[in-house]
Every structure is written in structure tokens, then in C-alpha cells.
Amino acid sequence: MTALLSVRDLSKRFRGLAAVSNVGFDVAEGDIFAIIGPNGAGKTTLFNMIAGAMPCDGGTITFAGERIDGLRSDQAAQRGIGRTFQVVKPFPALTVEDNVVIGALLRTTSVNEARGIASEVLTQLDLIARKDQVASSLTLPDRKRLEVARALATRPKLLLLDEVMAGLRPTETDRIVAILRDLNRAGLTILLIEHVMRAVTALASRILVLHHGAKIAEGTPDAVLRDPAVIESYLGAEAL
Amino acid sequence: MTNIWHNAGARGKLLCLLLLAVLVATPLAADRYLLSVLILVFYFAYLGQAWNLLMGFAGQLSLGHALYLGLGAYTATALWTLFGIGPWLGVFIAIPVAAAAGMFVGWLGWRFAIEGVYFALLTIAFAEFTRIGFDHLQVTGASAGLFLSVNSPGSDKWWNLGGGPLLYYYLALILAAGATFLVAYLRQSPLGYRWLAVREDPEAARAVGIDIFRARMIAMLFSASMTAVGGVFYGFYYRNLFPSQVFDIGRSIELILAPIIGGLGTIFGPVVGALILTPLGESLTALMEALGINAPGVKLIFYGLMLMVIISLRPDGVWPWLARRLGLSGARK
Amino acid sequence: MAITLNVIVQGVLTGLVYGLMALGLSVIFGVMRVVNFAHGEFTVIAMYAAFILFEMLGLQPLIVLLPIAAAFFVVGYLLQRSLISPFVGRAEHEQFILLVGLATVIVNGLLLVFGPDARPINLPYSFDSYAIGSLFIDKVRVYAALGAFAVAAALFLFFRYTRTGTAIRACADNLTGAAVVGLDVKQLYAVTFGLGLACVGAAGTLMATIADASPSLAQAYTLLAFTIVIIGGLGSMVGALVGGVLIGVSEALAGFYIQPSMKSMFSFALLIIVLVLRPQGLLGRRL
Incomplete structure (x- = not known):
């Protein structure tokens, strides 16, 4: 193998x-x-x-x-290759959803499709309830999961x-x-x-x-x- | 395209249409003076959109946008005075000239990881360098200036931008509305999202596969090109050009006021900023005239204070606050 | 050849004054990471101060050098305490915009008060010069350069040998560490800004003897100070002086051999080259 x-x-x-x-x-x-x-x-x-x-x-x-x-x-x-950072690096002024949409846009040119991917990934990571929150307002555990979500959205x-x-x-x-x-x-x-x-x-x-x-x-x-x-x-x- | 409209919300749609309708109808009721103030409002809203694209969306501070304004103005004006090429054609030569300059500045800066303050200084350095260059460029009149004659054949025709205030009013309105629409469209496009990512955190943007150099260069391409069009407008509206005025750092600062006061990185910030600032500045001038005080610097002192107050108290600008008050969406960065 | 040498020596002397001005900028940036975009504006205020004291009270610039520097220290200290302090650590563009606003207010205020005309200080020895062989060196330039050198040296000694100076350097090196060991960072920052402006006050006073004060110089000096500091290396004190001398010589040569009005074009070209080839500056640490 x-x-x-x-x-x-x-x-x-x-x-x-x-x-x-x-x-x-x-x-x-x-x-x-x-x-x-x-x-x-x-x-x-x-x-x-x-x-x-x-x-x-x-x-x-x-x-x-x-x-x-x-x-x-x-x-x-x-x-x-998707990655997270040891010291989390969200896009602070953007919403949780937009953070992940940006990741998803690596594989699609359609923003609507990227939104779809984002909501899928956010659901997977239990963040969907926070999707309209600004990233800088999240707690540390949430921010860590957001990092994972953003990386995953790049497929x-x-x-x-x-x-x-x-x-x-x-x-x-x-x-x-x-x-x-x-x-x-x-x-x-x-x-x-x-x-x-x-x-x-x-x-x-x-x-x-x-x-x-x-x-x-x-x-x-x-x-x-x-x-x-x-x-x-x-x-x-x-x-x- | 339909996306923007769809997301605007009922109130937003109504307000937008109402504002546009009022502005289209204004010349019916307005006098020359009011029209000239509104032309300035649109002009600054337009340039504000262009600059905001680079700073507010892509996060790159340029304090040398006078370079693109001046190149646009000089290119189109010189083409007309020297070769009789009209502005509608000249603008298509002015755009690539300014865009090339912008790409060069961007390439130099971003290739070599010159960012933030250093990049801002690089932009000033290029604008100043060019100003002094044009001060000695004989073919465009050097420091004595370049003038658009009103007597040359065809110069009074609308297709050579030789018209009254009405022509310039609608032209400026179309430019401002068009730029706002373009920016709104770009903001919702994949490109817009990439710009936001680059602004927020370049390293994290890279990690999700964004070529940040490319993203910044595209922002610069749009911004410099749009500013050049504003320059063509400037050249034909004022009909005289001096390097010490058009390339001056004061020009660069003047055109960043509206977006900063209105709200960096917002779509309506530059419009709101121009709507607030220009009438205030003009009324101040009128007031000084009425009082018989000849003090040309007062308006600028006022602008300077305005900058300091806004950036101290409300660094996000007026629009996000106003939009919340009006119950509109789309205020967020 | 003798002429070229003359031009170069004049350039070096002027450059030392430029260097002192840039030193103020460099100290402020090196410690607080705040870019003082109103630097040239303050320089011109000092020039006017020297001009007024000379015209009204007959005091020569070299006599009022220290009082003006001290007054500028106080202004800087208060400015940092009130206006600028909330901006330390905020986004770069916000600091920049605040100081651009301040610069706009100052330059137009000067224009309002003094008008656009240039104001010269006519000292009894304004046109004297020292002759050394075939060299003729302006007396005012020699004094100005010596003054600039003395003030710069005093600043070096201050940072090296005093408690406060060492504490400020500690803040520049490691802010968290400095706060942890109990240094009053806000106070030290205010002192730093005061020192930066004291340099400017001294430089402006000296400058008034070799150039005529006018509001239009302000912006040019701001850009000049930036150019020098970036060429020398932001945050490097020696770099500021070296950069000042370099720009002084380049301006003098370009002014003499090409055209005075094109001299700053060469400075900007130099700046662009340095930014591209060595963005940390000649003597700066890697960014």
C-alpha cells in the first residue's frame, strides 16, 4: 500500500x-x-x-x-492539505459561517454551493447554532472547532x-x-x-x-x- | 447579480430605490450650486469605493492613490489636447496606464513582503516621485499645468465631455451608483470572500488555499483602474491639471476620508461618508465666505479634526451604526 | 572635484540635522510601533518657534535650542498621555489615520497663522563661512550639525546609561516582560514620545538656521524623515543618522548637478530601492 x-x-x-x-x-x-x-x-x-x-x-x-x-x-x-494553527487564527471580524465559506470556496466557484458545504461542516462540528456570530466573540473551544471546520471545508x-x-x-x-x-x-x-x-x-x-x-x-x-x-x-x- | 438584490431586505430595497429616484430627479429642482455640491459628493463616493476596495476589503493601506487619479487625469487630458483623442476613448488608455502603475507598486511591495506601514509609505513615495516627474515633464506643461481649451473644435460636444453641470451630474451619479453596485457584487463573489480573508489574516488565508499575492494584485487592479476613471472625470470637469495639485498627497488623503468616516470595508460607507463630509465642508466654506473671512485652510483643518474624532470614537465609521438604527442589514464588515 | 567635495560636505552637515529629526521618528517607532505621521509638521512648528523667538526677543536659535526641545518634550509627553495612548496596539491604519488627521490640522493651522510665505532667520553670521584649503563651509551649517550631533549623542547616552533609558529599551525589546517586572509602560511611552518630539524640536530649531520656515515644508519633512528612517532602518538610532547623512548628500548632489526641484526625486528613488532590496533598512534588524 x-x-x-x-x-x-x-x-x-x-x-x-x-x-x-x-x-x-x-x-x-x-x-x-x-x-x-x-x-x-x-x-x-x-x-x-x-x-x-x-x-x-x-x-x-x-x-x-x-x-x-x-x-x-x-x-x-x-x-x-488542510491545517489548523496551534494559536488559533480565525478571520476575527467575519461570521462563523463566512469563515467556513472561505474555506469551501477553494473547491467551488459558487458561493451558494460554498454555503451549503459550510452548513454541512458546521453541523458536523456542532457550530451551526453559532453561524451568524462573529468569530472573535467565540469561546476558545468553539474557536478551535471553527479552525477544524474551516480546514475541513477545503475538502x-x-x-x-x-x-x-x-x-x-x-x-x-x-x-x-x-x-x-x-x-x-x-x-x-x-x-x-x-x-x-x-x-x-x-x-x-x-x-x-x-x-x-x-x-x-x-x-x-x-x-x-x-x-x-x-x-x-x-x-x-x-x-x- | 440577482443575489445582491435578493439579500438586500425589503427596507434596504425601498430606501435604495427611493434615494436613486430622488437623485435622478434632483436636477429638476436644484440650482447650479447644489448640483455642483452633489457632483462632488458623487465624485468622492466613487473614489471612496475605489480606495475602499483595496483598504476596506483587501486590507492594504494605500496613501498614494493620487498617483492613479493623476495618471488617469493626465493620460486622458493629454490625449485630447495633443492628439484630439476624446475622453470616451482616452479612458480606455488611461485605465491600463494607471493599472500598470498600481500593479507595479503592488508587485514591488507584496513580492518583497512589504506590508502595512511600509506599504503605505511605498505608495506615497511613488506618488511623490511621479509628482516631481510631472513637474518636469514638458510635454504635459510641467509645473505650469495642462489646460483644456474650450475653443478647440468639438470641445463643446457631450461626447468630448464638454457639457454643462447636468452632464457631469448624471455622469458622476452613474459612476458612484455603478461603483457601489460593482463593489456590492464583488463583496459577494468568491473574490470578495478571498479579499476579506487576506485582510483578516494573511497566514490563515494561505492555509485555505488563497494565493494572497494574487488576491491583493487583483484588488489593486480594480482599485487603480477605478481611480483612473475618476481621474479622467477630474481632468475634464476641472479642465486644468497641475502636478502639485493632482498628484499631491493631500489628494490621496482627501479621497480616503469618505470611506473612513462612512465605514471601512462596508458597501455604503463611502457613499454615506461622502454624503456627510462634502456638504459639511462646502457649508463651512460658504459660511466663511459669508463672514468675509479668507482662510483657505479652515476646511482642511475641519477635515483633519473629523478624521481624528471619527477614528478615535468610532473607528468602524458611521454607516454600521446608522444601518443598525435604520434597521438595515449589510452593515457588517 | 573641489566643488563636488564642497557640495558633499554641505550635504553631510545638513544631513546630520535631517538625521536628528529622523531619530525622533525612529525612537517613537522603535519603542511603541507607532508611526508619527505628523513628524514634519512638528519640525516646522519648531522652526516657527525659533523664528518668533529670534524676531521678537532677538534670541539666537542656538540659545533657545534646549528650551524649545524641553517644551517639545512636554508637548510630546502630554500628547501621548491624551491623544495617542489609546491607539498603541490598535490597527496600524487607525494610528496612521489619527496622525494624518493631526498633521492636516497642524499644517493648515500654520498656514492660517503664518501664511504661505517663507520666514528666514537672518543671523549675523548667516553668510559667513570657514575656508579650509579649497573648501568653503557655511558657518550656520557647521553650528547646526554640531548641535544636532550633540543632541543625538545626549540621547544615545540617555538610552545607554540612565535607568529610564534602560527601562524604555526593555519596553521596546519585550513589552510583556517589561510590564511583568513592574515597569510603568504608559509612563515610559509618554517619555518616549516626549523624547521623540524633543529631537524634533531641536532639529527644527537648527533647521530654521539653514532653511526658511514655511508650512509647505511640513509634508516634505515628514516624508523626508520616513525616507531616512527606512533607509537607515526603522528603530535603529545609528541608522537614522547614517540615513540622514546619506539623504543629505544625495539631495545636495542632485540639487547642484541636476536641479534643486528634483532633489527629492532621488531620495524617493533611493527609498524605493532600499525598500525592495533591503526592507529592514541598511542598519535595521530583519523585520
């Missing part, structure tokens, strides 16, 4: 400091793939390179059989989620976990960065552990979470 996303030897340096070094992995179609690691491990940098928000210094990224490294983020989005093949559970209460987390599981069942491939281990273990079919910009483990959740190196460098400090 071919991978939807395959990353090889990806590297990024900031002023000589290696943020990500020679990381490689494959995300199969239909997977939920999680990247975990302590703060400053280079997760978001890795993410930004895949999404085209940051150029990489070395390595390749292949998506759906095409090289996408070197593309801008709008080009990556056009190829089918991505791969959804990149950057800590969408962070700062949410457990009930909120469970709600998003359930939504993501449904989306995945409907065929969406998901790559997520997450600190909330509850969510990771509930969702991920594969996990990659990043530490100081390098991959220290990769595999099924069971295997990875028992890995001594992982326990020592990451879980030992935070989760146990």
Missing part, C-alpha cells in the same frame, strides 16, 4: 540550531498519525514544513505521489491538526475526539500533533516521537508507549 504522505530526511535549522533533523515517516491513507514530543521538540516546525508555511533546508515531502516540498502553503492547500485529503485539544476541558476533548473519529471513518487521513495523551491513545493508529528535532521512536501506540527511550525522554517527565 502506498503512503499518502511520505517524509524523507526532512531538516530545518534556525541560526545553526537544528530544529528538525533528518526526520522521515509515512502516513498511510486512512490513518490517524500522531506526532508527540516535549515542548520545543520541533513538532510545529515539522508541521509548518509539510503545510508549506516554512521552507525546509533538506529532505523531501511527497504527497499523493507528488513532491510538495518547496510549495507555498496556499499551493499545499490546493493539493489537498482536504490530509488534515493537519496542531494541538487542537490543548486548553480544552476533558468533556470538550472527548467531543473533538468523537468528531475526528467520525471524520476518519468517512475516509479522512489525519496527522496530529498533540500533548493530550488521552486523545492520542484514543485516536492514533501510529505514533511518532520527536525529541530535540530527531525521531526517537515510531510505531503502534502500544509499542511506542512501552519504548524505554520514549518513557525516559518524554513520558517519564510529563505523563507518568
Whole structure:
């Protein structure tokens, strides 16, 4: 089976400091793939390179059989990569509906059709009741779901989620976990960065552990979470 | 197209039609002076729409729109005085000239990630650069100005824009109404949504697949082209052009007042702003004249204060507030 | 060759005064991220102040330099406390529009009070010059440049060695951090704006000895200050002086060899080139 996303030897340096070094992995179609690691491990940098928000210094990224490294983020989005931001970035002065309509307009030139897609996605994410509210007036959990909704409206093949559970209460987390599981069942491939281990273990079919910009483990959740190196460098400090 | 009308709401429709009907019929009852004030109102509403497209919708602050106004005015006027090419044809040469200048400024700025204040300064720099250039351009009269003769053959014909106030009144009305309609249409189009996204958050706009450079360039294309048409109007209405007036930064500032006071990023903001500001400014001038005070700067002092007060107290402008009061939709940004 | 050298030296001297003016803009922007679009307008007010004090009381500009700078400090301080403070951190275009409004009021107010005519200050040594070999250097320009240099140096020392100066630099570097350690940010901002305007007050006073005050200079000076600061690098103090000298020399050369009325065209061309090739300016940090 071919991978939807395959990353090889990806590297990024900031002023000589290696943020990500020679990381490689494959995300199969239909997977939920999680990247975990302590703060400053280079997760978001890795993410930004895949999404085209940051150029990489070395390595390749292949998506759906095409090289996408070197593309801008709008080009990556056009190829089918949807993303959320760790620090949420809604279009603040616009309504919830318009936020999502803008996402949907990537795949259609008809505003009416985009509205249709938007209301579908908003229903899916329990935001339909808020559709006429201005985005800046939403609570944090709602804004996080709005980010997911906007990304989904672009009809991505791969959804990149950057800590969408962070700062949410457990009930909120469970709600998003359930939504993501449904989306995945409907065929969406998901790559997520997450600190909330509850969510990771509930969702991920594969996990990659990043530490100081390098991959220290990769595999099924069971295997990875028992890995001594992982326990020592990451879980030992935070989760146990 | 039908979409805009459909979404306007019953009250909005009624008010729109009523306003248009009144304005179309006004010349029947109005004297020359009132017509000249209304011409100015339409002219500023029109230019306000053009500028608001770039700033209010696409979020790019230009303080150098005098560049496109001046290029439009000079191109059409020079074509007429030098080659006898009339304005109806000249406008189609004026538009690409100004549009090319706008695209160049936009390309330089946005290619190199010059945004916000830096971009605004770049626009001023280009306008000033061009002003000084035209000050020394002999073929258009340099700093001594370019004049439209009223005696040359055909210059009194309407197809050469040689008519009385009535011609200019309806012309300005059509321009303002047409621009408002165009902006309303664009606002509801996919392009309009993209502009809003770019204005709100360029990075997030990219993440949903919007080529922000392209979106900004298209906004500039529309804005500069529309402003150039306003320039042609300016040139033939006033019939004299001086680089120090038409390219002046004061012109650039003058044409951003109406949309700011009316409401940035709203469709009727520029119209409302022009309707408020121009009569106020004109009555101030009339008042000073009646009092026998010769103080040309007073109107500008008033405009300056108006800018400061509005941006301090009601940065969203008058229209959103007014629309709520009138129970109209479409006030939101 | 001797002529060219003469022109360049004059340009350097004028440029130092330009640099001092731009320094005020740079300090304000560097600390508060507020762009003072009324900068040239304030400069011209200072020129008129120097003119009036000279005409009415016979006080020479170099004597009133510090009093005018001090008065401008107070004006700046109060302005920040009242008008501008609510705009710190607001959208860029809103700040810009506020100050454009202020600039419009000032320039037309000046026009109303003083009329459009240029007002020269005729000092006893206005036409004297120092001769060094084949160089002839205007006395007024030397004094103006020395004055500008002294004020700029005082400002450098202030930012380097005083508690308040260090605190202001801390605000510029890391605002949240500065607030967390208990610095009174509002007060420091007001001081900063005051210092920015004090530079302008001093620069305007000096400028009055080498150029004739007139309202039409205001806009040109605002643009000049921006041009200099962007070329030198917004927020860089040394950059402002370097940029000032560069523009001073470019203006002097263009004015002498091409046409005085076209001199600012070269400044704008320089600005456009810098914006495109090195938008952070010659000495600025990466944006």
C-alpha cells in the first residue's frame, strides 16, 4: 500500500540550531498519525514544513505521489492539505459561517454551493447554532472547532491538526475526539500533533516521537508507549 | 447579480430605490450650486469605493492613490489636447496606464513582503516621485499645468465631455451608483470572500488555499483602474491639471476620508461618508465666505479634526451604526 | 572635484540635522510601533518657534535650542498621555489615520497663522563661512550639525546609561516582560514620545538656521524623515543618522548637478530601492 504522505530526511535549522533533523515517516491513507514530543521538540516546525508555511533546508515531502516540498502553503492547500494553527487564527471580524465559506470556496466557484458545504461542516462540528456570530466573540473551544471546520471545508485529503485539544476541558476533548473519529471513518487521513495523551491513545493508529528535532521512536501506540527511550525522554517527565 | 438584490431586505430595497429616484430627479429642482455640491459628493463616493476596495476589503493601506487619479487625469487630458483623442476613448488608455502603475507598486511591495506601514509609505513615495516627474515633464506643461481649451473644435460636444453641470451630474451619479453596485457584487463573489480573508489574516488565508499575492494584485487592479476613471472625470470637469495639485498627497488623503468616516470595508460607507463630509465642508466654506473671512485652510483643518474624532470614537465609521438604527442589514464588515 | 567635495560636505552637515529629526521618528517607532505621521509638521512648528523667538526677543536659535526641545518634550509627553495612548496596539491604519488627521490640522493651522510665505532667520553670521584649503563651509551649517550631533549623542547616552533609558529599551525589546517586572509602560511611552518630539524640536530649531520656515515644508519633512528612517532602518538610532547623512548628500548632489526641484526625486528613488532590496533598512534588524 502506498503512503499518502511520505517524509524523507526532512531538516530545518534556525541560526545553526537544528530544529528538525533528518526526520522521515509515512502516513498511510486512512490513518490517524500522531506526532508527540516535549515542548520545543520541533513538532510545529515539522508541521509548518509539510503545510508549506516554512521552507525546509533538506529532505523531501511527497504527497499523493507528488513532491510538495518547496510549495507555498496556499499551493499545499490546493493539493489537498488542510491545517489548523496551534494559536488559533480565525478571520476575527467575519461570521462563523463566512469563515467556513472561505474555506469551501477553494473547491467551488459558487458561493451558494460554498454555503451549503459550510452548513454541512458546521453541523458536523456542532457550530451551526453559532453561524451568524462573529468569530472573535467565540469561546476558545468553539474557536478551535471553527479552525477544524474551516480546514475541513477545503475538502482536504490530509488534515493537519496542531494541538487542537490543548486548553480544552476533558468533556470538550472527548467531543473533538468523537468528531475526528467520525471524520476518519468517512475516509479522512489525519496527522496530529498533540500533548493530550488521552486523545492520542484514543485516536492514533501510529505514533511518532520527536525529541530535540530527531525521531526517537515510531510505531503502534502500544509499542511506542512501552519504548524505554520514549518513557525516559518524554513520558517519564510529563505523563507518568 | 440577482443575489445582491435578493439579500438586500425589503427596507434596504425601498430606501435604495427611493434615494436613486430622488437623485435622478434632483436636477429638476436644484440650482447650479447644489448640483455642483452633489457632483462632488458623487465624485468622492466613487473614489471612496475605489480606495475602499483595496483598504476596506483587501486590507492594504494605500496613501498614494493620487498617483492613479493623476495618471488617469493626465493620460486622458493629454490625449485630447495633443492628439484630439476624446475622453470616451482616452479612458480606455488611461485605465491600463494607471493599472500598470498600481500593479507595479503592488508587485514591488507584496513580492518583497512589504506590508502595512511600509506599504503605505511605498505608495506615497511613488506618488511623490511621479509628482516631481510631472513637474518636469514638458510635454504635459510641467509645473505650469495642462489646460483644456474650450475653443478647440468639438470641445463643446457631450461626447468630448464638454457639457454643462447636468452632464457631469448624471455622469458622476452613474459612476458612484455603478461603483457601489460593482463593489456590492464583488463583496459577494468568491473574490470578495478571498479579499476579506487576506485582510483578516494573511497566514490563515494561505492555509485555505488563497494565493494572497494574487488576491491583493487583483484588488489593486480594480482599485487603480477605478481611480483612473475618476481621474479622467477630474481632468475634464476641472479642465486644468497641475502636478502639485493632482498628484499631491493631500489628494490621496482627501479621497480616503469618505470611506473612513462612512465605514471601512462596508458597501455604503463611502457613499454615506461622502454624503456627510462634502456638504459639511462646502457649508463651512460658504459660511466663511459669508463672514468675509479668507482662510483657505479652515476646511482642511475641519477635515483633519473629523478624521481624528471619527477614528478615535468610532473607528468602524458611521454607516454600521446608522444601518443598525435604520434597521438595515449589510452593515457588517 | 573641489566643488563636488564642497557640495558633499554641505550635504553631510545638513544631513546630520535631517538625521536628528529622523531619530525622533525612529525612537517613537522603535519603542511603541507607532508611526508619527505628523513628524514634519512638528519640525516646522519648531522652526516657527525659533523664528518668533529670534524676531521678537532677538534670541539666537542656538540659545533657545534646549528650551524649545524641553517644551517639545512636554508637548510630546502630554500628547501621548491624551491623544495617542489609546491607539498603541490598535490597527496600524487607525494610528496612521489619527496622525494624518493631526498633521492636516497642524499644517493648515500654520498656514492660517503664518501664511504661505517663507520666514528666514537672518543671523549675523548667516553668510559667513570657514575656508579650509579649497573648501568653503557655511558657518550656520557647521553650528547646526554640531548641535544636532550633540543632541543625538545626549540621547544615545540617555538610552545607554540612565535607568529610564534602560527601562524604555526593555519596553521596546519585550513589552510583556517589561510590564511583568513592574515597569510603568504608559509612563515610559509618554517619555518616549516626549523624547521623540524633543529631537524634533531641536532639529527644527537648527533647521530654521539653514532653511526658511514655511508650512509647505511640513509634508516634505515628514516624508523626508520616513525616507531616512527606512533607509537607515526603522528603530535603529545609528541608522537614522547614517540615513540622514546619506539623504543629505544625495539631495545636495542632485540639487547642484541636476536641479534643486528634483532633489527629492532621488531620495524617493533611493527609498524605493532600499525598500525592495533591503526592507529592514541598511542598519535595521530583519523585520
